[in-house]
Amino acid sequence: MDTITSGHAAALWVGLNLFLLLTLSLLVVRQRQRHKVALGDGGVPELAQAIRTFGNATEYVPAALVGLAVLAIVEAPPLAIHVAGFVFFVGRVLHAVGLSSSGGTSFPRAIGILMTWIGYVFLGAVLLFYAVA
Template sequence: MDVVNSGHAAALWVGLHLLLLLVLSLLVVRQRQRHKVALGDGGVPELAQAIRAFGNATEYVPAAMVGIAVLAVVDAPPLAVHVAGFLLFVGRVLHGVGLSNSGAASFPRAIGILMTWVAYVFLGAVLLFYAVA
């Protein structure tokens, strides 16, 4: 039996993404407390950026986590799970940093979304392969 199988690999990436979502959520809370805004963004650009960084991650991460979990269920190689998890995680971190630092277009934000899309394409292709193999 492998020391690290696809289930262990999936657990690693799901765990890291959950922690990333928690960090992004805490950044929203910190901005809310700093600017004393309980609901919405109060017209505060820093709070709006933190809200969108968290919101964007919550729009992309859950579907990819389902894909990573299904890779484990179909017993895909751990390397496939790690590639998908790594691409998505680095992409989401870069996107979050880019969006948190500026509401405008930025290099980290652009690379982050590109890596996220590459992770989605990779996950879709590998899952389709296992569906018909």
């Protein structure tokens, strides 16, 4: 059996985050079709919420995916990539669930953003470690 490499670890989390973005995008499309709105949110709160949920993910996910890819390039241990990927991905899922179910504050949304930031800090710290090591 082959060993798991840094590239394999990063591929898992990049793939999962891409499917998360696709899912959130499909939820926007579903709301657009339901309310017959082609552009903008048409003043429909559910559509505005779906757009914002997808938009928030597109603001955070790309930088984390770059971080995971660079960790794979510098051959960081797969465990470090899995920790960063897991914390970040779970944070993004929780945030999306919280934001899509309530426009206000919610427990999943708060925990989700906290985990997202922890994932960012972990990624940044490990990247800086490999930059100077």
